[in-house]
Amino acid sequence: xxxxxxxxxxxxxxxxxxxxxxxxxxxxxxxxxxxxxxxxxxxxxxxxxxxxxxxxxxxxxxxxxxxxxxxxxxxxxxxxxxxxxxxxxxxxxxxxxxxxxxxxxxxxxxxxxxxxxxxxxxxxxxxxxxxxxxxxxxxxxxxxxxxxxxxxxxxxxxxxxxxxxxxxxxxxxxxxxxxxxxxxxxxxxxxxxxxxxxxxxxxxxxxxxxxxxxxxxxxxxxxxxxxxxxxxxxxxxxxxxxxxxxxxxxxxxxxxxxxxxxxxxxxxxxxxxxxxxxxxxxxxxxxxxxxxxxxxxxxxxxxxxxxxxxxxxxxxxxxxxxxxxxxxxxxxxxxxxxxxxxxxxxxxxxxxxxxxxxxxxxxxxxxxxxxxxxxxxxxxxxxxxxxxxxxxxxxxxxxxxxxxxxxxxxxxxxxxxxxxxxxxxxxxxxxxxxxxxxxxxxxxxxxxxxxxxxxxxxxxxxxxxxxxxxxxxxxxxxxxxxxxxxxxxxxxxx
Numbered sequence: 343x344x345x346x347x348x349x350x351x352x353x354x355x356x357x358x359x360x361x362x363x364x365x366x367x368x369x370x371x372x373x374x375x376x377x378x379x380x381x382x383x384x385x386x387x388x389x390x391x392x393x394x395x396x397x398x399x400x401x402x403x404x405x406x407x408x409x410x411x412x413x414x415x416x417x418x419x420x421x422x423x424x425x426x427x428x429x430x431x432x433x434x435x436x437x438x439x440x441x442x443x444x445x446x447x448x449x450x451x452x453x454x455x456x457x458x459x460x461x462x463x464x465x466x467x468x469x470x471x472x473x474x475x476x477x478x479x480x481x482x483x484x485x486x487x488x489x490x491x492x493x494x495x496x497x498x499x500x501x502x503x504x505x506x507x508x509x510x511x512x513x514x515x516x517x518x519x520x521x522x523x524x525x526x527x528x529x530x531x532x533x534x535x536x537x538x539x540x541x542x543x544x545x546x547x548x549x550x551x552x553x554x555x556x557x558x559x560x561x562x563x564x565x566x567x568x569x570x571x572x573x574x575x576x577x578x579x580x581x582x583x584x585x586x587x588x589x590x591x592x593x594x595x596x597x598x599x600x601x602x603x604x605x606x607x608x609x610x611x612x613x614x615x616x617x618x619x620x621x622x623x624x625x626x627x628x629x630x631x632x633x634x635x636x637x638x639x640x641x642x643x644x645x646x647x648x649x650x651x652x653x654x655x656x657x658x659x660x661x662x663x664x665x666x667x668x669x670x671x672x673x674x675x676x677x678x679x680x681x682x683x684x685x686x687x688x689x690x691x692x693x694x695x696x697x698x699x700x701x702x703x704x705x706x707x708x709x710x711x712x713x714x715x716x717x718x719x720x721x722x723x724x725x726x727x728x729x730x731x732x733x734x735x736x737x738x739x740x741x742x743x744x745x746x747x748x749x750x751x752x753x754x755x756x757x758x759x760x761x762x763x764x765x766x767x768x769x770x771x772x773x774x775x776x777x778x779x780x781x782x783x784x785x786x787x788x789x790x791x792x793x794x795x796x797x798x799x800x801x802x803x804x805x806x807x808x809x810x811x812x813x814x815x816x817x818x819x820x821x822x823x824x825x826x827x828x829x830x831x832x833x834x835x836x
Contacts, residue, residue, distance in 0.1 A: 374416070374467035376393065376409070377408070377409040380407075380442070381407075381408050395469070395470070396500075398476070398484060398502050399474065400476055401477060401478040403446075403447060404446070405445060406444075407444045407445070408445075408471075409443070410440070410462065410469070411439075412464040413464055414464045414465040415464065416437075417434060418433075418460055418461070418463075419434070420460055421458070421460070422458070425457075425473075428456065428458075429445070429458040429473050429475075430447075431443060432444035432446070445471065447473065450475045450476070452478070455474060456474075456475050457473060457475070458473040459471075481557040482501065482502035483500065483502075483552055484499060484500035484501075485499070486559065486560065486561055488563045492565060492567060493539050494536075494538050496535065497534075497537065498532050498533065500532050501532070503554060507553060508553055510550070515548020517538075518538040519535055519537045519538075520536055521534070522536045540566065547563060547564045548563045549561070549563070550563065566596075570596045570646040571596070572592065572643065572648050573592070574591070574592060574652050575591045577650070578652065578653040579654045579655070580655050581654065581657065582656070583630070583659050584628055585626065585628045586625070586656070587625050588623075588654070589623045591621055592622060597643055597645065598642070599641070599644070600639065600640070601640045602637070608627040608635070609637050609639070609654060610624065610625050610627075611624055612625050626656055629657065629659070630659060634655060634658045635658070639651065658683075667741040667743060668740060668743065670742060670782055671744070671745065671748075672744055672746050672747035674715030676710050676782075677782075679710075679711060679727065681729070684706060685707075688731060688732050689709065689729055689732070691727065692729075693728065695723075695726070697714040697725065697744075698713060698727060699711065700727065709729065711727055711742075716746065716747055718747065720746060721746055722744060723744050724742065724743050725742045725744070727739070745772060747804070748805060748806045749805075749826050750805070751823060752800050752801060752802040753813065753821065754778075754801070754817075755799055755801060755817060757793075757817070758793050758796065760793075760801065762787060762788075762790075763812055764811065764812040765808060767805055767807045775791075775801070775802070776804070777801055778800040778801050779793055779795070779799055785805055800821075
């Protein structure tokens, strides 16, 4: 028998139902997701990977639509704003619930694939749409680069085409990559592959080439090795002073970045598309400087905290001599030949003239050569000093021109630093200053000299055509000798 419910009880029931809806229904909000059944590709091919979505477009302009189910208000952002000029969304924000998102791309007239990543956020949940648009008239694959783990497993390549195609696994990779099966649709297919585990130290890579007539797409497959590492071969390089090409093999199972120090302008990386990604080519400029130089090339991975350094050393010119022809006094002296290194075993010094006597190299890399004095009325003469570097059969040659003995005067000094006197003369040939410590220089009125040991030292000034001279203030015990000048005419004043 039907009984009429009293009106107050109805009112209470409706109130309870409303409270239940507002309290319990929000707590059961659905998870943020793309609604797979709502996918409407339009001019694109789309596929889900877990919950994320990849949309592949041909080179033509097109669009694809999909419904999203959001538990809260949502926003969509492009990861890189450089994609805005060719990829767009019908809306980039919305309320909780279901919304239809239209993805549109303009025509790609370039010959390179372009991509965009769009991140949808609703509360604490995120979804990603990857948009890939192929270059003009290209065979479409879901990705041209795959990184697979060292443990082994499976991976899939999605191919979009309305024509028949073939694929081929590169010869070296056939030992660890093989086909599992293929699942085809009307205009797209998914090719599954299985790959073996990599128990080796080094990372390895393989290629799968999909082709159809004149079109082809290459998928590179990279598999990690056992541990993150960077191995350089070789780990140091020694170059000659001439311009040199050199290379280094970088074996690594992680991403490696090269850094050439900013203050090094003599090493340049030589890049070419034909080279292997693991081989780095460089060229070093000519080193015409006195000393050898070194550069540390750094190969590193910031993500893994790994770094290896390649030391590149380039020799300087084997010998640097301030003058290839040296004028010396007939009174004899000691020449100082500068070299590029203090390595005493690096050089061999020879001469064919008995009046030239090379001495052992000093600690500072200087080779002393004693030049014997001429007889009183001896004539000028020339001789050669040959210095060989251990890396070369061709010597560096110093011509030594020894002049006949010119009129001279001498004076003594106890100062550690001295300046030449003022001299008036009529030049008729080179003059020389013998500083009294074994060194000799061609005359120049501005010459100064610093002694390494205390004096007194006897300074001899050999200069033809002296008419007048003015000595500095006399020092205690200074000895002055004008004997030779008196034989040849006026000697000036003091």
